Amino acid sequence: MASADFSLRFKQWVWRAASKSAIGRYALHQRFGVPAANLERDVFGMHFTSPVGLAAGFDRDGEMIDAMAAAGFGFVEIGSVTPKPQRVERGDENLILLKGDKALIYRADIESAGVEKVIENIKQHRSRIVVGCSIVKNSKTPPEEAAVEYLRLFRPLYQYVDYFTVNVCCNTTSEPYVPASKQELMAILAPLFDFRRGQNQYCPILLKISPDLTDEQIDDMTDIMLDTPLDGIVACGGTIGRHGLQKSASQMHSIGRTHGAMCGRPLKNRAIEVVRRIYSRSKGTYPIIGCGGISTPDDVFEMLQAGATLVQIGSEFIYGGGESLRNIHLGVDERLRKAEQRAAAEQANAEQDDSERATTGQSEASQRVEPSDGSVSDTAAK
Numbered sequence: 001m002a003s004a005d006f007s008l009r010f011k012q013w014v015w016r017a018a019s020k021s022a023i024g025r026y027a028l029h030q031r032f033g034v035p036a037a038n039l040e041r042d043v044f045g046m047h048f049t050s051p052v053g054l055a056a057g058f059d060r061d062g063e064m065i066d067a068m069a070a071a072g073f074g075f076v077e078i079g080s081v082t083p084k085p086q087r088v089e090r091g092d093e094n095l096i097l098l099k100g101d102k103a104l105i106y107r108a109d110i111e112s113a114g115v116e117k118v119i120e121n122i123k124q125h126r127s128r129i130v131v132g133c134s135i136v137k138n139s140k141t142p143p144e145e146a147a148v149e150y151l152r153l154f155r156p157l158y159q160y161v162d163y164f165t166v167n168v169c170c171n172t173t174s175e176p177y178v179p180a181s182k183q184e185l186m187a188i189l190a191p192l193f194d195f196r197r198g199q200n201q202y203c204p205i206l207l208k209i210s211p212d213l214t215d216e217q218i219d220d221m222t223d224i225m226l227d228t229p230l231d232g233i234v235a236c237g238g239t240i241g242r243h244g245l246q247k248s249a250s251q252m253h254s255i256g257r258t259h260g261a262m263c264g265r266p267l268k269n270r271a272i273e274v275v276r277r278i279y280s281r282s283k284g285t286y287p288i289i290g291c292g293g294i295s296t297p298d299d300v301f302e303m304l305q306a307g308a309t310l311v312q313i314g315s316e317f318i319y320g321g322g323e324s325l326r327n328i329h330l331g332v333d334e335r336l337r338k339a340e341q342r343a344a345a346e347q348a349n350a351e352q353d354d355s356e357r358a359t360t361g362q363s364e365a366s367q368r369v370e371p372s373d374g375s376v377s378d379t380a381a382k
């Protein structure tokens with residue numbers, strides 16, 4: 001049986017091929033597209049055809065943007081991109097599917113063609129979809145040189161993407177890189193803000209955080225957003241936790257499923273909790289991209305209700321492909337239409353109540369018109 005790693009690579013190959021072919025893009029649009037005006041929204045001054053985007057990790061090298069647009073994603077986050085190419089040994093243990101849990105564990109380094117090749121790829125895309133780019137340092141680069149590497153990515157990519165996500169939740173290997181102190185993060189972000197200040201075009205910068213942060217650390221991240229020119233937060237990446245699975249955390253450890261980032265359905269509640277916390281501390285003043293375990297239209301709504309402005313799907317897309325995206329879009333569209341109809345009916349009822357009250361008021365008043373001689377006459381009786 002093909003390993004999960006092989007099967008993911010095969011799916012990516014198919015999407016890549018479809019992206020390059022006009023017939024492929026047409027077929028994707030016909031098969032999965034859900035044109036619905038009420039899915040559209042404007043965030044960061046940009047137009048999104050849907051609030052549902054593709055999470056980082058599936059199209060790391062920016063080769064499938066047109067295919068994702070054709071299938072109906074509202075935006076695509078490519079990457080994470082590293083400065084130098086970073087290859088990963090193929091291996092059955094790189095990706096483990098936990099099908100019963102609708103989860104997966106990703107346990108390999110981030111594989112990237114490197115920034116130069118990614119720029120070449122981005123230049124090829126033709127669709128008008130919003131393209132975000134997740135950036136991360138090469139895994140061998142020591143943390144003290146991280147800031148230089150993020151800037152090395154940010155500068156050349158700046159003119160080619162619509163927003164950046166600074167990935168600071170790399171926990172997919174046994175040597176995780178998850179800087180979480182304000183000081184470490186500001187060392188990375190400040191040079192990016194400085195560079196952006198000198199540019200004509202404004203490109204939003206978001207921070208992608210880990211669901212394993214403590215509440216205090218999440219508050220720190222939110223405060224960075226409130227106190228600096230950071231534009232938003234992507235919450236969250238995968239977790240090193242092993243909760244919410246059919247097997248207990250200790251069983252997972254005993255079969256060696258210890259390291260690596262777990263994504264998919266078991267992550268949903270935590271991701272929603274993190275989004276709610278950021279939203280409440282920032283009083284809804286900044287966009288949040290909600291990500292983690294979203295697999296149904298109801299999940300999208302729950303995430304939006306918790307305070308997310310946009311959402312991303314990762315594992316659900318790996319499991320269900322374009323069909324999952326279509327089902328999510330159909331469900332969200334239907335719920336939005338029902339909500340609109342309910343609001344319109346409530347409005348009509350309220351207007352009817354007002355006009356009835358006004359009519360009753362008028363007739364009551366008309367029954368008590370004071371004639372000019374000062375006596376009260378019953379006009380309604382006339």
Ligand SMILES: Cc1cc2nc3c(=O)[nH]c(=O)nc-3n(C[C@H](O)[C@H](O)[C@H](O)COP(=O)(O)O)c2cc1C
Pocket residue numbers: 055056057058060079080095104106110134167208236237238263264265267291292293294312313314315316
């Ligand atoms: C196979 C795989 C690769 C991923 N690679 C990246 C990556 O390169 N950069 C990143 O920021 N997140 C990466 N992620 C995390 C996803 O973007 C997302 O945050 C996470 O999977 C949670 O969403 P989900 O539950 O919908 O999958 C990856 C996830 C998976 C499953």
